[in-house]
Each structure stands twice: as C-alpha cells, then as structure tokens.
Amino acid sequence: MILIDQIAAQRGDRPLFSNLSFALQAGDCIHLRGENGIGKTSLLKMLAGLSQPDQGQILWQGQALTELGDDYHGQLHYLGHKDALKDLLSPYQNLHWATQIAGNPLSEAAILHTLAKVGLLQQCDLPVRSLSQGQKKRAALARLLATPRPLWLLDEPFVALDTTAQSELGEWINNHCQQGGIVILTSHQQLPSIQHVTELTLTRPL
C-alpha cells in the first residue's frame, strides 16, 4: 500500500504541485493525466525515490521512503521516457544485465521465457539499435515481467506501441493488478482494456 500525503515540489522557481495527497491499495491502477510540463514525470521520480519532495512525505507500507532508502528500490519497477537499454547489446544481454543489477539474476531459460512472453524471441540476439521502436519498447517492458515487483511506475508506456502491443500491455497491467500489484502510469493516449482505472488529473496550482 502506498500513501502520498501533502507533497509539494518546485521546478526552479515554478511550483509544480502543492499538498497533493492520494493513497493506493494493492490491486489499484491509477492514470495520471495533465498537460505537458505539469510535473507528471517529476511525481513519478519522487514515487520511485529518485528525488525528494520539498514538503510532505511518501509512505510505503506505512514507512517513509527516507527511512526505507535502498530497500524500497527492490519493491518497484520504474520505466521512464528512455528505454534503459544499451543499444550495443541484444535484448538477451540487456535483460541479463538488468536482472543482475536488480539483484536477482535469472537463468538463461528464464530470460528466454520472458523474451518469448514479450514476443522478442527471434530478435533476442540482435543488437537493440537494429530493432524497431515498438520492439525496443517490448524489450524495455520485458524487464517488468522478468522480476515480479509490487509497484509499477510507467511513464508514457503506450507511446510507439502498435495496437496489438498496446492491448498486450493492457493485459499485463491487468493481471499484475489482479496479483495484488499497484500500477501508476501516465499517458496521453486512450488506455486500452484496463479494468477499474482511477484517473487523477494534475492541475497547475494557483
């Protein structure tokens, strides 16, 4: 369970949001809306623990992020605008090193199984730079499926995905929520078939 209470942040001298509060239970999925530059990405980075809010605090299972520190990072997956893939390496190598870094290395079979799930089995040994934009996104999403973690923070996950890929991602988000996970995503497009999504629109503070 994650609780955000009265956080406020500033970007330079422009206040992004102030006393923003919401809570999410296991199985919730929240869609953050708001025009560009409103602070969606900054909020996601704060939820991931990459940056601290100026005021207020964020609690994970009742404990403040500042106390949890690095252990909290083991509880979440963060997918930013950039795909976090090394262009030189193949999807297989990327996933191999990503799981090593994340702390639970996978066997070769498990990695191949995950790549098959995202439909990249044929391209698993091609360097990522030779893949299409959609395939790169799939390779990035493979990291989410490789190691099960309760909290997913997705920044514009549907961009550059074709319709079949979008529905697949919608499917993964659904069964992640069913298994008691929490998903916080931002997107401008219309979301595909995701059950009970709560919307939260960030507005410019007056």
Added chain:
Amino acid sequence: MSSWAFFCTVIRRDLFLAWQQRGDLLVGLVFFVLVACLFPLAIGPEAKLLSRIGPGVLWVAAILANLLALPRLFQADWQDGTLEQLLLAPAPAGMMVAGKIVAHWLTTGVPLTLIAPLLGVQYGLSSDLLLMLMATLFIGTPVLSALGSIGAALTLGVRQGDMLLALLVLPLYAPVLIFGSGAVAAVAGGLNGYAELSLLAAIACGSLFLAPWLAAMAIKLAVE
C-alpha cells in the same frame, strides 16, 4: 543483495560493455602514445634533456588520456536511461559509483601503466626509473578516476560538459601530478622516492574513500 555483490556486478557489467567497444579503449591508448611521441619532435632528440623531462611528459599525457576517457563513465548510461536503473538498484548509489570507478581504472588506468615503460624507454629512462614510473602510475591513476568521477557526475548533461569537466578536474589533479613525477625525479636524483610515493598513496586512499559518495550525490542531481 549485499552491496559487495552489487559492486562486483557493476564492475563486471562495465567491463563487459567496455569490451563490446574495444575500439574506444584503443583510441585512449593511442592518444597517450601520440602525446608522448610529439614532445621529442618539439624539444629535440638529445637524450639527456629527454630523460630529464620524460617522467613529467608521460604523467601529463596519462592525465590527458584519463581526462579524455572520463565522459565514458556516466554519459552513455545517462543518455539511454540505464543510469536511473542503476540508481534504482537495492544497493547504495556510492557502491555503483565505486564500481564504475574501478571499471574505468581497469579500462584506462591499467593499460596506461602497462604501456608507459615502453614510452619511457623511448625517453631513455633507466630501468629503476621505469619501475618507479609504473608504481606511481599504478597508484596515481585510481585517484585520477576517482576525482574525475566527481567532475563527470557534476557536469552530466551540462552544456559543454567536457570543457567544463577539464576546468573542474585538472586543478584537483595537481597534487597527483606533483607527487607522481616528483617520485620519479627523486629516483633520478639518487633518492629512493618512497616519500612521494607514500604521499601519493595517502592521497589515493583519501580520494578513493570520499569520491564515490560525493559523486553519488552529484549523480542524483543529474537524474532528478
């Protein structure tokens, strides 16, 4: 996952990545050799003078080659977003930076140290001078990587970051250069040069201990 395991994983990952781009390592080495070869053209071939300036020239060339390789520490990972994933690993960020410093040292510092005697011969340095030169380079290059990592982290994503990196880091390299070339000059002057070497080692311990945490703080700013 223990931070020691994470430290080794980061080193293995960076070495693996550096191995994929073997060409870049070679470029760094060739740059070092080139700079060392240009000086005799400028100063003239007489051996006595060359052997006197040899250690200093090699040390300055080593510092410049190291400076050239510094952006490779974080720039590539920052551009494709993997730096955020490294920060999101369940281990302290300082460990990640320490791992990257060691990997950077292994890919730039050690090759420089191994090649330096070859160039030293070109400058007519005697064998015990070459030995001391290798010792000072072996102890000094980790300091270059450590202090350089702070500069690289501070100038991540900043306009003309590379120029700024040189301005930030070179003044900090002055003590290493002084004691590095000073030790070799002491051996040339008949002393054993252990005083300078021990001071260099002291600076190495200090900077290797402090640099990862400061650089980690600087990286968190760039990723924020």
Added chain:
Amino acid sequence: MKPHADGPRWLNIFHFASPYQFYPLAGRLIPLFATLAVLLAMAGLWLGFAIAPADAQQGEGYRIIFLHVPTSWMAMLIYVAMAFWSVMHLILRTRLSAMMAQALAPTGALMAFLSLFTGALWGKPMWGTWWVWDARLTSMLLLFFLYLGFIALTRSIDEPDRADKAGSVLAIVGVFNVPVIYFSVKWWNTLHQGASISMEKGSTMASTMLIAMLLMSLAAWMYAITTTLSRVRNLILQREARTRWVQELLAIPANKA
C-alpha cells in the same frame, strides 16, 4: 523552499534564512560595510605608503605587500566561506546559503587574480621575472582555477536547484583539496621567502608596517562583505522574480514614475 520555522520568532535561526527577510537586512548592511571598507583602506594605504619606513633589502618596492597579502588572504578566506555556505546548503537545504556561496565566488576569483597580479608586479623588481614558480603563487594560481570552475559550473546549469547543489558539492570537494594543493606545491618548491607574517617573525616588520597590513586586510574583508551582500541581493531578485513581494517591491516605483 524554506524549512517551516515553528519556534518563537527571536529564537528561530531560519528567520533570516528566507530571501524575503534577508533582502532588506542586506540592504541596510551594505552602506555600513562600504564606508568601513573605504575608511580602513584609506587609513591602511596612508600608513603603508606614506608613513611606513623603507624595507632593509627590498627598498620601496616591498610596499606592494600591503596589496598582495590582503588579497591573498581574502582569496583563501572567501573559498573557506564558500565551502561553509555550501555545507549549510547541503545540510539545512536553505536556498539562501547556496546563493551566498555563488555571490562570494566572483569576488574570490577577483581577489585571487589581484593577488597573482600584485605578486607578479612585486616579483619583477625583487627577482627580476614577472612570474615566479614559487609555492604560494602557484597554489594561488590553482585556487584561481578552482574559482573559475565553480563559477563556470554554477552558471552553465540552467535549473537553479541543481546549480546550487552541484556548486555546493564542488565547493566542498575544492575545500578538501586546497590544503593538499598548498602542501604539495610547497613540497615541490620552497623558493618563496618564508611567510613574511609568520608568528615568530612578526617583530622584524616595523610596527607601522604590521598595522598597515592588518588595516588593509580588514578593509579587504569589509569590501568582500559589501560586494557579496549586493550580489546576493541581485541573485535574490533574479530567483524570486515571480513572487509577489518582488513584484510589489519593484512595481511601486514603477507606477510612481
């Protein structure tokens, strides 16, 4: 962003940490320090240039010491002050302390440059060369580069928050290195005559010289405070440009004119 202050007003050390409170305070202090600086400088120069006797070996040229030594001290003192404010910024996260560090840097760089310039002018008559590779001048040169590095870094990062923190980290790294640089340069070359103001040698300088030197140092200190306070006011205006109190501050004279 200012940590919310809940203690009683007078006890609250954060009272002047907010730019809004500090701006008028600095405004009142600047004329005070400016007049102090001018008076001290005039007294020091008069004492040093007109009253103090000639030096035994160096004749009249030594009088440059009354400019060279204060600027060198100030260059080092300002860097330590910058590091202090940087530590304050990183620990207390008050924005004003980072502004103070950035306001100090240009004056420190200028003091370092003047120290090098006067050192060179002093070296020419005494040792016959404009630049002397002596321990203190060389470490002052490196300190000058540290200043340039700090100014370049803070000016080339657009986002104020990141510029403050990056500058603070660099100032702290720098302050660790200043003694190391000084020690290693001194180890490398001790050509320079011993410290003219070392504790046991103080007596060799005539008392008027000593007093003139201290007066000039105080004058340089007051000058540094004046320029820093006025530059920090500029930074506050720049950073708080969109806040209501700045608009009112500037808007009132606007519609009056």
Added chain:
Amino acid sequence: MYWNNLSDFIAMGNHGVYVWGSFFACAAALCLEWVLIKSQRRNIVRQIRRSATIQQMNPTSPAVSKDAS
C-alpha cells in the same frame, strides 16, 4: 611622514611603476566589480519590470505565484 617631497613619493625609489601599477590595478578592478554589480542589478530590475508589463498585457500566463517565502 616618511617622504620629504612629493616627487620621491611618486618615484618610490624607482620602483614607482610597480607599486603604483599594482595600486591602480587593484583600485580599477574593485571599482569595475562594483560597477558590474550595479549594472547587473539594473538589468535584472528592467527584466522583471518588462515581464510585469507583459503580464499586464495578457494576464493568461500565471506569472505571479503565491508568496514564496
């Protein structure tokens, strides 16, 4: 008064060039810095005023935010 006439004071034991050179250099540098600070302040104030007038022309963009201190 150490000097007995003005010309000696100026000559400064034929080191005058250096002594007065460094004196005027320091004085010029300090005054220059003071002038630069003042002009910097003028530019900032002009910039803020200009953005204030722009703000009055089309009050859509939220230039004035809540009091930040």
